Amino acid sequence: MLPSKIILMIQGVESVQIRKGVAVTAAVTGVLVFGLAACGGGGGGETSATGGAGGGNEGQPVKGGTLKVIGSSDVANLDPALSYEAVASNLMRTWTRQLVTYPPSDDPQKATQIVPDAAETLPKVSADGKTYTFTVRQGVMWNTTPPRQVTAQDFVRGLKRIANPYKPSGGVSYYTSTIEGFQAYFDKAQKAGKTAAEIAAFQNATDIPGIKAVDDKTLQITLKAPANDFLNIMAMNFASPAPVEYDAYVPDSAELRQHTISTGPYQLQTYNAGRSMLFVKNPAWSQASDPVRKQYVDQIQLTFGQDSPDAVLQQLEAGTADLSWDQPVPTSAIPRLEGNQQFHIFPQSNLNPYIVFNLQSPNNNRALADLKVRQAINYAINKTAIAQIYGGMKIATAVNGAVPKGSAGFDASVAPYATSGDQGDPAKCKSLLAEAGVSNLVLDFPYRTSGNHPKVAQSVAADLTKCGIQSKLIATQASEFYGNYIQTVAKTRAGAWDIAGPSWGPDWLGNNGRTMIQPLFDGRNYADGSTNYGDYNNPEVNNLIDKAIMAKSAADAEAVWKQANAKIMADAPIAPMISINWPIYRSGRVKGAIFNTIGQGYDYTTLWLQ
């Protein structure tokens, strides 16, 4: 029924987090718009230690067995230059490697600290903070016949493929906005031919000034300006190396999918598009060359086509499958599963959903341009009720600042419109509206018809009714919601919407202002496709964003991001609501499971089967 597989509507439950690159905006970042699931559970943002399957106390790792993963849909993209789905990033970890990566860890603090992967060590950074020199690790091999050492040139090829004209990567703006000359290369590449031969010819003939393979082992990347989060960008799967063999294929084509070349502990042996994937051990991989991954299970078998979250859970409970691929734990099952050793809830960091105000709306005599009105609505919302829709306060955490816990700039003291028990304060809302001198507001409120969004819209509308604000609910499909309403400048200016409840999750945790505050609140690049939906633009905030990204270290940046958070909330361009954590169930034989926050699932390369 829905136009793309991106949003899966299954029994009113949306599938896992999906990222959607919005490559339109000139600068900023890759962007991630997700439809997170209707999941509920027990755990919670405050209790970050809920997770932890406890790799240490489950005995010695056992080798062997087939890990059975079941779910609904095939990957959207298999090519590491293009793959931009949370679940797929978990799979990427089994067969691709990057220069740097995140270590498997249940400690959120540790899990966000970049470690070397296919690089020998963390790169040498020049004194001006602009030049990064990586040394490729000896022994990282392509599983070609015979196996071949991965070279610096392979990383250059990998980075160039991000900008291929056939299907540019959704994450391309991370690279064009940081690396010297990448934007010009991207623009030129878009005009080149789109056949495999033409793409390869262009890539091999055109250099990116800021990316240089000094020799087989040394890769030098020069940035336009210092960026303390550049290693986070290099840890994304887009920055995977690409072997020379990929020159023969159009990126992410069916042929390429049948001829993937692996550097990780597993390789893709059989791929039936839309039905199944079988990964087997990669003989070219050696434990000595990989500080982060293990190779315990013999095979990883993925089976798609399981469209019911309930059915998936039943199979996991029966032990006929081990892990869910993209199906969430059904909200209604969570109370029953609490306390079960195989069930955990892991903290996440997102604004999912939040309310964004259209600051340009001409409706209601431009009432939403009035700070007091926006503050009033901030007070009105019953965040506990919103959390209940997703399974209660254990599964969702109320957010009172512009940044959720776990992301750069989070500050528990930035909560200017917090209400008692997060239940909303209609009286405060009314009095602020009276101060603002507005009455009889009628807000156009488009909502997505998938998942829990209709319930969220109704709940917010009921809160607004309590302080005398009427809302007109407009049913839209997810693509329409973004493309036809809140991401269209003309519609936004014309007042096609007044408030809306989009969802946002950062591409990585920790030092992530570039993928959290900047895309939502940087007012300088407002255009069609912008994720600063309501056209918020405060020069002070914009300056803080620049200052934070160019700060010497992540720690220095953190303080600046906090200032930005406080400034933003004082302006109230959004009404934050909740951050949704991730409930997950595994079969009894899965041991040593470590949650991978970016992949929203257990790391396949650290677990073993009993």
Place this chain on the structure above:
Amino acid sequence: MSLTEAQAEAEHLPEQPPGVPGKGPWRLAWERLRRDRAAMISLAVIAVIVLLALLAPVFAAITGHGPQDQFPSEGVTPEGLPVGPSATFWLGADGLGRDLLVRMLYGARISLFVGIVSTLLATVFGVIIGMVAGFYGGWVDTLLARVLDVVLSFPYLLVAIVLAAVYGAGLPLLIFVIAFFSFAAMARIVRGQTIAYREREFIEAARSLGAGKVRTMFVDVLPNLIAPVTVLASLLIPTSIVFEATLSYLGLGVDPRTPSWGAILYEATDYYRVAPGLLLFPALMLLITTLAFNLLGDGVRDALDPRADRR
């Protein structure tokens, strides 16, 4: 109802000569219908449902729960599951903490309203178009009959989804869509009947007396069509109610805050394992209502069939 009034009047006329009472066709039909127990029970059930729908505000006042009022603290557990039937929520609450009973009763209003209004619309247009096509014949008939064929061959659900996507869902659209896809069947039957009557002697008599075409159609043909039209209309009502439920279930119905049976059923799919009542009660209500209309329609058909007595 003029039918019953006429009958009541007839019964109280003492001047009526004993022996052979003169019974009109309507009276005969009503007597046949009265002997049909299933039809009479259905009629009673429909009356009760209509009454309950009319009394919805009373229930809202007694429980203190408006149809759109949400009670997230009382109606929903902290984990977000709807509470079951209790003294506060007689049939339980839904996922947003709204009173299921109150919503179902208000939902009955929407369902009955949509069912009856769209059936009326479909009947009016179906009868006019069917009669014109059948009576005039020739190119008019060919044209209209082809249009009906096209309408009947539309995949209605797809069209409804597209229309809702383009024009936005809402009650008027809902009624229009349902009426649009129901009128063709009505028109078909009326057209066939009209063609049959067109050649009958009494029409010829009317014509030879100088009656115009329009007069002949409405005065001479139309009364003869009342029986088949009534039967079809009574069967269209439940179809329309189910259609409304289907569209609302697909999220194409009215504002999600407005209670309708389809919308309630749709919301229940998230919770049916933990709160089966959320699915069961509105589904039963839908079943009973459509069954009652269907049985009543069957009864009306039998009652209006003059050959029924000769069984």
